[in-house]
Structure formats: C-alpha cells, structure tokens
Amino acid sequence: MRADDVDDDDDLPDRRATLARLARASVPWISIGVLLLAWELCVRGFRIPDYLLPAPSEVWSQTWALKAAVAGHTLATLKTIAFGFGLAVAISLPLAVLVTSSPAVAATVYPVLVLVQSVPKVALAPVLVVALGANEMPRIVVTFLVCFFPLVISVAAGLLSVPSEYIELCRSCRASRWRELVRVRMPCAVPFLFSGLKVAITLSVVGAVVGEFVAADEGLGYLIQSSTAFFKTPLAFGAIVILALIGIVLFQAVVAIERAFFPWSVSDERFRD
Amino acid sequence: MIRLQGISQVFRSRDGARVAALDDVDLSVASEQFACIVGPSGCGKSTLLRLVAGLIAPTRGTIEVGGRRVDGPREDVGIVFQKPTLFPWASVLENVLMPLKLMGRPTASHRQRAMDLLEMVGLGGFETRLPGELSGGMQQRAAICRALIHDPPILLMDEPFGALDALTREEMTLELLSIWQERRKTIVFVTHSITEAVLLADKVVVMSARPGRIVSDLDVALPRPRSFAQEGLPEFQAVAASVRASIFSRRKGGADAR
Numbered sequence: 187m188r189a190d191d192v193d194d195d196d197d198l199p200d201r202r203a204t205l206a207r208l209a210r211a212s213v214p215w216i217s218i219g220v221l222l223l224a225w226e227l228c229v230r231g232f233r234i235p236d237y238l239l240p241a242p243s244e245v246w247s248q249t250w251a252l253k254a255a256v257a258g259h260t261l262a263t264l265k266t267i268a269f270g271f272g273l274a275v276a277i278s279l280p281l282a283v284l285v286t287s288s289p290a291v292a293a294t295v296y297p298v299l300v301l302v303q304s305v306p307k308v309a310l311a312p313v314l315v316v317a318l319g320a321n322e323m324p325r326i327v328v329t330f331l332v333c334f335f336p337l338v339i340s341v342a343a344g345l346l347s348v349p350s351e352y353i354e355l356c357r358s359c360r361a362s363r364w365r366e367l368v369r370v371r372m373p374c375a376v377p378f379l380f381s382g383l384k385v386a387i388t389l390s391v392v393g394a395v396v397g398e399f400v401a402a403d404e405g406l407g408y409l410i411q412s413s414t415a416f417f418k419t420p421l422a423f424g425a426i427v428i429l430a431l432i433g434i435v436l437f438q439a440v441v442a443i444e445r446a447f448f449p450w451s452v453s454d455e456r457f458r459d
Numbered sequence: 460m461i462r463l464q465g466i467s468q469v470f471r472s473r474d475g476a477r478v479a480a481l482d483d484v485d486l487s488v489a490s491e492q493f494a495c496i497v498g499p500s501g502c503g504k505s506t507l508l509r510l511v512a513g514l515i516a517p518t519r520g521t522i523e524v525g526g527r528r529v530d531g532p533r534e535d536v537g538i539v540f541q542k543p544t545l546f547p548w549a550s551v552l553e554n555v556l557m558p559l560k561l562m563g564r565p566t567a568s569h570r571q572r573a574m575d576l577l578e579m580v581g582l583g584g585f586e587t588r589l590p591g592e593l594s595g596g597m598q599q600r601a602a603i604c605r606a607l608i609h610d611p612p613i614l615l616m617d618e619p620f621g622a623l624d625a626l627t628r629e630e631m632t633l634e635l636l637s638i639w640q641e642r643r644k645t646i647v648f649v650t651h652s653i654t655e656a657v658l659l660a661d662k663v664v665v666m667s668a669r670p671g672r673i674v675s676d677l678d679v680a681l682p683r684p685r686s687f688a689q690e691g692l693p694e695f696q697a698v699a700a701s702v703r704a705s706i707f708s709r710r711k712g713g714a715d716a717r
C-alpha cells in the first residue's frame with residue numbers, strides 16, 4: 187500500500203463525516219420550511235379565515251407591524267422569567283444542601299416540598315394576585331414555584347450521588363463537612379444541577395405565561411389573551427412563536443454555559459448515553 | 460508499626476442479618492515492610508485496610524499504628540482504591556494535590572512535589588489534563604501520586620491494579636517497586652495475584668473467607684531489587700507454591716469439615 191493511499195483512506199471518512207453532519211444539521215430546517223410552506227398553501231388554498239388559522243405570512247406581517255409593542259411585551263416576559271428563575275436558583279441550591287445535610291432535616295423539609303409541588307400552580311395564581319397585589323410579584327412567584335422543585339430535587343440527588351470512595355477519601359484526610367461539601371459534593375452535583383436547570387428553564391417560560399394569563403397588563407401571555415379577545419389571532423400566533431423561541435434560546439444558553447464552564451460534566455453525560 | 464490484635468468485624472446487613480467479615484485477626488507489619496494480602500473475594504481484605512485507615516472501628520480487638528491506638532481516620536496514611544476515583548472536574552495536578560486541599564493545608568509549596576511525582580510515574584506533561592482524557596492505567600498512576608503527595612509513612616493499597624490489563628499491570632508493579640525503593644514506606648497491598656504478591660512483598664498474608672481469618676503469614680526472602688526475571692527462579696516458584704498451597708489447603712480443609 188502506498189503512502190497516499192493511506193492518506194486517501196484517512197481523508198474519505200473525514201469528508202463523509204462532515205457532509206453527514208451538515209446533512210443532519212440541515213434536516214430540521216428543511217422540515218420546518220416544508221411545514222410552513224404546507225401551512226401557508228393550505229390556509230390560502232382552503233381560504234381559511236384569519237381568526238381561525240392565520241397563514242405564516244400573515245402572522246409575520248401583523249406581528250412586525252406592532253414590533254415596538256411586541257418588543258415591550260417580550261421584554262416584560264423576559265423580566266418575569268429572569269426574576270422567577272433567578273429566585274428559584276438562589277433558593278433551591280441552599281435548600282438542596284439543607285435537605286441533604288441530615289436525614290432529620292430531609293424528613294422535615296421533604297413533605298413540605300412535596301406538598302407545595304402537588305398544588306397546581308395555575309390554581310394558585312389568582313390567590314397570589316389577591317395576596318401580593320396586581321403587580322409583577324404574583325407572576326414572578328408563579329414562575330419561581332414552577333421551576334424550583336425540579337431544581338431542588340435534582341441538586342439534592344446530585345449531592346447524594348457521591349461515590350463512597352470519594353467520601354472515604356475525604357474522611358481519610360479528615361476533611362470538615364464544609365470542605366467535603368465544597369470540594370466534593372458540590373462538583374459531583376454539577377451534572378445533576380444542569381439537568382435540573384434544563385428542565386427548570388423550560389418550565390419558567392410556562393410559569394411566566396401562566397402568571398401573565400391571570401393578572402398582567404403586559405407580557406406575551408397578556409398579549410395572547412388580549413389579541414385573541416379581539417380575534418387578532420395572527421398576533422397571538424406571533425406571541426406564541428416568540429415564546430417558543432425564548433424557550434429554545436434559554437435552553438441552548440444553559441447547554442452552552444455547561445459546555446463552556448463544565449466540559450467534564452457534558453462529556454460525562456455523553457459517555458452515559 | 461501496624462499491629463492488629465484479636466480483630467473481629469461484624470457488619471449488620473440491610474435485612475438485619477449479621478455478617479462476620481473478620482474473625483480474630485492478628486497481624487503485624489513492621490516499619491518499612493511491604494506486606495501483601497491475598498485471599499478469596501469477600502474475605503474481608505478491604506475491611507482490614509479500612510480498619511487500619513481508621514475509617515471504621517472494629518467490633519472487637521485493638522489496632523495500633525506507630526504505637527498509638529487507632530480511633531479515627533489518620534492523616535499519616537495514603538490510600539489507593541481499587542478504582543482510580545479521581546475527581547473528573549479537577550485536573551490531574553489538582554487531583555494529586557487534593558488530599559492537601561481536603562486537609563486544609565496550603566498546596567502552593569507542594570506543587571513542585573506533585574509535578575515530580577507525576578514525572579516519576581511517567582505522567583509529566585499531563586498535569587493540566589482532566590482524568591477523563593487519560594487511560595485507565597494513567598489514571599491509576601495519578602491516583603498513586605495522590606496517595607503519596609503528603610508523603611505518608613503508611614500506604615494502603617486495595618487491589619490498585621485490579622482493573623488494569625496484564626501488560627500495564629506488570630509495568631505498574633515495577634513502578635511501585637521503584638517508588639518503594641526510593642522512599643521506603645510501610646505498605647499493605649491487597650491483590651488477587653500470587654505472582655504479584657511474591658514479587659512485591661517482604662511477607663505474604665493469606666486469608667480465608669467467611670469469616671475472614673489469617674491462614675498463613677509467609678516471609679519472602681528473595682533478593683531485592685526484584686524483577687519479573689526472578690519469576691522463573693526455583694526460589695520464587697517455591698514461595699509461590701507455598702502461598703498457593705496455603706490458599707488451597709484451607710479450601711480443601713473447609714470442604715472436609717463440612
């Protein structure tokens with residue numbers, strides 16, 4: 187076998203892999219494109235009225251026409267998500283540490299957590315409005331409630347997932363509980379934290395919209411409600427699309443943060459698959 | 460250096476049944492001696508090491524290390540586990556320095572020592588890699604460096620090469636010998652391999668299973684430095700044969716008694 191033969195053999199799978207990756211990456215876009223096209227053609231072909239099912243082009247033009255207002259609503263929703271999600275992260279991490287600190291604490295705190303979790307948040311929203319007033323607080327609290335439970339559970343599971351050898355290493359070095367927590371348990375919980383964050387960030391969008399449905403004068407949830415009330419269905423569709431985009435972008439942001447700062451956590455996950 | 464007297468260890472399993480892991484074990488390992496423990500799976504070898512490390516307290520009996528009674532974990536031992544158990548989030552260098560960090564000691568002054576240790580086991584240049592990027596054998600070598608970082612006079616090794624392939628295993632055996640030659644330590648080394656035990660040890664301790672007892676305590680008087688070339692020598696074969704005999708005589712004896 188000649189040397190350049192070897193080279194060719196090396197090159198070929200590489201090029202093929204790149205092509206395959208490109209093809210795989212383009213498939214979702216193609217399918218979305220086809221779907222939108224079919225949607226557009228159906229609506230036009232069957233002359234479906236706007237208020238029942240608007241064509242994609244109609245959704246775009248009506249949403250774009252009100253771009254300043256829509257941007258304002260989007261910003262309001264983002265604010266609710268940011269505060270609710272941030273609050274959930276800030277409270278759930280220490281709570282998870284507390285829950286895993288001793289069986290007695292776990293036995294006390296867990297039932298309360300489960301109780302809170304089993305209350306439907308949608309049902310809670312109107313009550314919160316009465317209690318907290320018609321401002322952004324009820325929305326933030328609903329968002330918080332929706333996403334903090336999966337965070338606590340996954341981080342607590344992570345803190346308890348430490349292999350027994352790690353704990354023995356800590357004990358043999360006479361590490362204090364604090365050092366054991368910071369140096370070993372917390373890093374061990376990082377992959378679990380991120381799977382919790384991925385669930386929570388998606389739920390936080392749901393929480394924000396639920397909050398805005400119940401009581402708000404701004405936000406994409408409010409926009410959907412007010413525009414459907416006046417049969418401005420295309421605008422409602424526009425808001426829904428923006429919500430979906432927010433969900434996707436925030437989810438990908440969490441993925442990107444994990445990749446950038448905790449690459450070992452990501453590769454670990456890939457091995458597990 | 461290490462003395463176990465009348466050690467019995469009873470575990471309570473989850474269903475409440477009592478498991479006698481060790482029964483009336485007497486063992487002493489002299490200072491700077493290399494002791495190997497061989498025995499069937501489940502005979503309490505790991506339990507023995509954890510007792511010496513002070514990670515668990517014996518049900519009965521006393522353990523002394525360096526003339527002082529063991530009543531808790533001690534910083535003068537280094538432990539190498541069966542699996543490398545490196546932290547996947549920390550670089551190789553940080554992993555080696557981890558015991559110091561866990562002890563709350565400064566690490567800056569030990570950086571050079573960690574580098575030297577890694578260099579010694581052939582991991583020079585891998586300091587900044589994550590454990591996930593290393594092969595199993597390289598990880599175990601890093602784990603040995605980690606056990607050596609605070610220069611403990613006692614090294615407890617629980618089947619450290621158990622998960623390695625035969626070639627890497629032989630290489631690591633020689634590496635451990637050269638480490639020990641350089642910095643003499645008291646080593647208690649658990650293994651399943653008779654050859655490995657005879658090649659490494661000053662004395663080989665054979666244990667029996669359920670409950671774990673010490674069957675025999677054989678001195679290995681082969682000249683040092685040792686190498687795999689000695690494996691073919693009649694002296695080596697004689698020691699290996701007597702270790703093998705005491706493992707299997709015990710088994711046959713047990714079968715007869717039943």
Ligand SMILES: Nc1ncnc2c1ncn2[C@@H]1O[C@H](COP(=O)(O)OP(=O)(O)OP(=O)(O)O)[C@@H](O)[C@H]1O
Binds near residue numbers: 472499501502505507
């Ligand atoms: N924490 C524990 N709780 C209950 N039983 C235990 C515990 N640790 C060990 N044992 C029991 O004690 C016995 C000895 O265990 P040990 O791990 O010391 O064996 P070993 O000789 O190291 O075995 P191997 O060679 O397979 O590693 C086993 O029967 C095991 O089931």
Ligand SMILES: [Mg+2]
Binds near residue numbers: 504505506617
């Ligand atoms: Mg064992």
